[in-house]
Amino acid sequence: MSHEVSELISFTAALGVLRAAAEETRLRILALLADGELSVSDLTDILGQSQPRISRHLKLLVEAGLVERHREGAWAFFRLFDGHAGLVDSLIGGLDRAGAPLSEDRARLEAVRSQRAETAQTFFARIAPKWDRVRSLHVPEATVEAAVLEILGMRPVRSLIDLGTGTGRMLGLLASRAGRATGLDSSHAMLSVARANLERMGLSRVDLRQGDIHAPPFGRGGFDLVLVHQVLHYLDDPARALREAAKLVAPGGRLLVVDFAPHDLEFLREAQAHRRLGFSRDQVSGWLAEAGLGAVATRDLVPAGDAADQLTVTLWLAAETEVAILSEDARAVA
Structure with missing residues (x-):
């Protein structure tokens, strides 16, 4: 599905967005969320960092309007905020996804998804x-x-x-x-x-x-x-x-x-x-x-x-x- 910028973003808002993204872990998180929503647990496994550290980065990204959070029972999932998706897509789209560290992140993302698919199919097999x-x-x-x-x-x-x-x-x-x-x-x-x-x-x-x-x-x-x-x-x-x-x-x-x-x-x-x-x-x-x-x-x-x-x-x-x-x-x- 394509994402378009629904309205022009102000200079001040753009500056805030870029400042929030200008940190290694947060930029890696944005690159991962460009491929779909993830939980804190997913990001912890992929990035190899502690849950409190990942949560702090996510909090900053949410406050900057780059990421949105929603609950699913005891779980919290995060996804790119549609309002700035076009700006983020332009930023992420210019990155070399085949080079480190993004290539390693993507490989671990695929492993997380494979495990998730296996767990889901085990549940569905029962019903x-x-x-x-x-x-x-x-x-x-x-x-x-x-x-x-x-x-x-x-x-x-x-x-x-x-x-x-x-x-x-x-x-x-x-x-x-x-x-x-x-x-x-x-x-x-x-x-x-x-x-x-x-x-x-x-x-x-x-x-x-x-x-x-x-x-x-x-x-x-x-x-x-x-x-x-x-x-x-x-x-x-x-x-x-x-x-x-x-x-x-x-x-x-x-x-x-x-x-x-x-x-x-x-x-x-x-x-x-x-x-x-x-x-x-x-x-x-x-x-x-x-x-x-x-x-x-x-x-x-x-x-x-x-x-x-x-x-x-x-x-x-x-x-x-x-x-x-x-x-x-x-x-x-x-």
Whole structure:
């Protein structure tokens, strides 16, 4: 994803930024964060310095507006601040990344990522059989993903958020099309899986946050595409989740919901922790209308055959007005 300077930076602010960067460890930290967010523990392992020392450098970088910090349970992650990303990219881009010490830092970064990926995959291996059981009941994931791309059309995406991102699969599908991409999930373990998956795909600058879908930690109107993919059936109050999701939609933006149509597979409640056995077109459309998104296009993905244990996947694409909702590509499949 490209990062552009959103506004001109004052001389005083530029001087502060450059002073903060003009120290060996802090410049190495900025070079590492240019490849994606990292925790204090990650940076300690990579740079071979004490946690208090790394924390002090990070504090200075945060105060200078070069780096931003967010919590994920007991963990703290750091990433380059978007507001100065263009200035930092210019600075880092001119460095010889193949020479010492940056080449050694990058080699240790890859080792940290490999360990993180191994840990994440060990966790996911334990839960994958349950997910595979549900996937076997509906059309293939590739079919769902193709439908998502088709209904969204080719309209540019400035900012995307995936609520309940899980393993980051939807971010992997859509992040490269967005100027800025964010994933939110309540589970630190699932975010670890998502982080490893996205890094493997070369999408290390996606912003992953831990938080509650019923109270997302973002301001109103910050995203022109909001995604709620296979999440609602886990929730006690899906209507509330959609009301909160709608608040995140920027003027002229869209909200895409993907979930199951009504079914009677009761075993999913106990075996998979499903709280709801699917949703009708009118039910979700009504919730979206109540949330202020009155224009809704829908599409059903029905499995082949007439087996009683097969699930239909429904897509709902909503916006404030019919004009804002779809490109011509998406109208054709609504």
